[in-house]
Amino acid sequence: MHTDPLSAQFAALADPTRRAILARLSEGETSVNDLAAPFAMSLPAISRHLKVLESAGLVSRSRTAQWRPAKLEPLAMKGVADWIDQYRHFWESSFDRLDAYLKSIQSGSDDGSRH
Amino acid sequence: MHTDPLSAQFAALADPTRRAILARLSEGETSVNDLAAPFAMSLPAISRHLKVLESAGLVSRSRTAQWRPAKLEPLAMKGVADWIDQYRHFWESSFDRLDAYLKSIQSGSDDGSRH
DNA sequence: AGCATATTTAACATCCATGTTAAATACAAG
DNA sequence: CTTGTATTTAACATGGATGTTAAATATGCT
Numbered sequence: 519m520h521t522d523p524l525s526a527q528f529a530a531l532a533d534p535t536r537r538a539i540l541a542r543l544s545e546g547e548t549s550v551n552d553l554a555a556p557f558a559m560s561l562p563a564i565s566r567h568l569k570v571l572e573s574a575g576l577v578s579r580s581r582t583a584q585w586r587p588a589k590l591e592p593l594a595m596k597g598v599a600d601w602i603d604q605y606r607h608f609w610e611s612s613f614d615r616l617d618a619y620l621k622s623i624q625s626g627s628d629d630g631s632r633h
Numbered sequence: 634m635h636t637d638p639l640s641a642q643f644a645a646l647a648d649p650t651r652r653a654i655l656a657r658l659s660e661g662e663t664s665v666n667d668l669a670a671p672f673a674m675s676l677p678a679i680s681r682h683l684k685v686l687e688s689a690g691l692v693s694r695s696r697t698a699q700w701r702p703a704k705l706e707p708l709a710m711k712g713v714a715d716w717i718d719q720y721r722h723f724w725e726s727s728f729d730r731l732d733a734y735l736k737s738i739q740s741g742s743d744d745g746s747r748h
Numbered sequence: 749a750g751c752a753t754a755t756t757t758a759a760c761a762t763c764c765a766t767g768t769t770a771a772a773t774a775c776a777a778g
Numbered sequence: 779c780t781t782g783t784a785t786t787t788a789a790c791a792t793g794g795a796t797g798t799t800a801a802a803t804a805t806g807c808t
Contacts (some may be wrong), residue, residue: 525649528644532638534637534640560768561766561784565786566766570765583775590720599720608705666753677755680755696804698754698804700805
């Protein structure tokens with residue numbers, strides 16, 4: 519099971535329906551019914567997708583009467599972005615610079631067989 | 634089933650073992666045996682994790698004699714980063730500005746500024 | 749050829765994810 | 779308090795993900 523937040527967040531993002539929900543929520547808080555409308559999928563299915571997003575911290579819920587609108591929680595997404603930024607220089611450097619970087623690390627100290 | 638690249642990439646990243654493998658590969662190309670060493674996991678399991686990373690495009694393989702070293706493929710990770718960057722302004726803005734942004738989108742042309 | 753090393757595939761077990769439909773719950777209003 | 783609307787939970791089916799061990803494959807060496 520996924521106990522670490524990053525795994526939960528990546529897993530939550532690994533589904534097109536959930537990513538579409540997030541895109542929709544980036545335009546504002548929305549009820550489950552409205553969120554479900556564009557999808558050829560039952561309401562309980564959307565409800566469960568929201569639960570996954572909520573467990574990952576990517577979304578929060580509130581209550582107004584019988585509605586439980588979902589709202590984007592961008593800080594969780596920032597956690598994901600921060601992890602990926604570790605690798606940013608790998609694609610932002612020119613290939614020559616990347617190559618040089620890799621070589622400088624490899625020839626630094628050890629044979630690379632352990633942590 | 635995950636047919637779209639983004640889903641495959643996120644799914645591949647949703648596992649701590651695979652993220653650890655990527656971290657290791659960020660220090661340079663490495664054989665399967667060396668990659669497996671730090672983990673309390675059988676060699677076939679690591680081999681399958683590599684296959685997942687490779688299918689997602691995050692890693693490529695080559696051959697030297699009986700070794701099939703894995704190498705980081707940062708461009709796939711860039712695809713993921715680009716998707717997330719859609720949401721960057723949600724956490725990089727101040728809360729006031731974020732609030733204003735959300736309101737401006739929801740109410741169309743209303744200026745949405747308050748406080 | 750025959751053996752050693754590195755890696756993958758096969759066969760299997762188990763658990764998790766995702767979807768469905770039907771019933772249950774939460775709240776508002778008549 | 780009964781009804782209507784919104785949402786969740788229950789019960790179930792199914793497929794996919796992840797791990798294991800044993801066998802197969804690929805390559806190099808002597």
